Amino acid sequence: MLHALHGSGERASWTLRLKARTVTVATKRRGPGRYAGVLDQGRAAFLGRPDPARAAELAAWFGLDAGDLDPDLPPEVVSTGLRYLVLPVRAGVLARARIASDITGRLAALGARFAYVLDVTGLEARHWNNDGLTEDVATGSGAGCAAAYLRRYGRIGDGEAVTLRQGRFTGRGGEMTISARGHGEDIPSVRVGGEVAFVGEGRLRALPR
Numbered sequence: 001m002l003h004a005l006h007g008s009g010e011r012a013s014w015t016l017r018l019k020a021r022t023v024t025v026a027t028k029r030r031g032p033g034r035y036a037g038v039l040d041q042g043r044a045a046f047l048g049r050p051d052p053a054r055a056a057e058l059a060a061w062f063g064l065d066a067g068d069l070d071p072d073l074p075p076e077v078v079s080t081g082l083r084y085l086v087l088p089v090r091a092g093v094l095a096r097a098r099i100a101s102d103i104t105g106r107l108a109a110l111g112a113r114f115a116y117v118l119d120v121t122g123l124e125a126r127h128w129n130n131d132g133l134t135e136d137v138a139t140g141s142g143a144g145c146a147a148a149y150l151r152r153y154g155r156i157g158d159g160e161a162v163t164l165r166q167g168r169f170t171g172r173g174g175e176m177t178i179s180a181r182g183h184g185e186d187i188p189s190v191r192v193g194g195e196v197a198f199v200g201e202g203r204l205r206a207l208p209r
Contacts, residue, residue, distance in 0.1 A: 003027040003035055004198065020081045030195065038177070038193035039140065041080040044148030046185050047111050049074045050085075058087060061103050062117055068093045070120055073153055077112045078145040080190050085112040086149045091121040095169065099132025116142035120155055124165040137167030138174040144190045151180035151187055158183070161191075 003012050007027065014025045027037045050058060056066040058075055069075070070088035078086050085107055089097070097117050107115060107130065116139065117126045125146060127139040136142075143164050150156045161179040174194070181189040 003029060003037075004033075018081065023081075033198040034195065035197075036193065036195045038191055039144075041141075041144040041190040041192060042188075043080070044145070044152075044180065044182075044187040044190050045079045046148075046152065047077040047079060047083060049076045050110055058085075061099065061106060061115070062087065062097045063100060064089065064093060064097055068096070073120060076149060077110055078149050080141065080144040080148060082114065082141045082145075083112045084142050084145040085110055085115045086145055087115060087117045088120050088149075089117055091119055094119050094122075094124060094126055097126055099128050099130070102131040104130040114142065116146055118146050118149070120150065122165075123162060124168070126166065126169065135167075135170050137170055137172045138176055138194065139166065140176065140192045140194075143176045143178050144192045147178035147180040147192065148187045148190050150178075151182060152184060156180065 002014055010029050012027050016023050016025060021042055023040060023042060025037055025039045027035055030036055055069055059066050059069055068089055070090055073088040075085060075087050078084055094117065107113060114130065125142065127136045127142045128134060146164060156162050159179055159181045161177050164176050164178050165173060167174040177193040179191045180187050
């Protein structure tokens with residue numbers, strides 16, 4: 001939207017001062033009504049791993065069994081501004097994942113606000129509102145946490161850009177490009193990008209109350 005309204009050239013860069021941190025966004029015009037953007041989310045923080053003895057409990061929050069979790073990677077709370085429980089699962093498991101009851105309080109007890117269920121092998125993820133009623137088709141904040149997580153455990157290279165898929169199970173599959181720089185817990189840069197297209201516009205006659 002910024003590029004469409006205020007960008008004069010093919011490329012532009014924007015600085016956004018958010019409550020948690022200041023971030024930069026690079027945008028590029030791809031064609032009429034089509035744009036690509038890359039957000040540098042900044043430094044990642046790794047905020048703790050749940051007790052491995054709770055694996056079955058965590059899996060059950062998403063309608064899964066302990067055996068559905070990735071045996072080689074731990075669940076972990078990660079933040080690039082918003083705190084997500086990254087839950088790695090085996091290939092082919094995502095189709096069965098769902099939230100049956102609100103997990104807000106349970107996530108808070110782990111120090112997380114949201115959850116991101118991640119198929120590390122297939123580079124695909126799912127994310128819902130904490131009550132499970134609405135599934136998101138592309139969650140940039142969750143994708144950033146996934147990028148940091150994948151880099152921390154050596155599943156993507158230093159600065160390597162890979163495609164993360166999300167939204168397939170809603171019938172609106174999308175793709176995001178993710179990358180992270182650093183080693184171990186020291187991940188100073190996380191980038192998430194994607195393409196968008198304008199399909200409509202409108203005008204508010206009055207501000208909502």
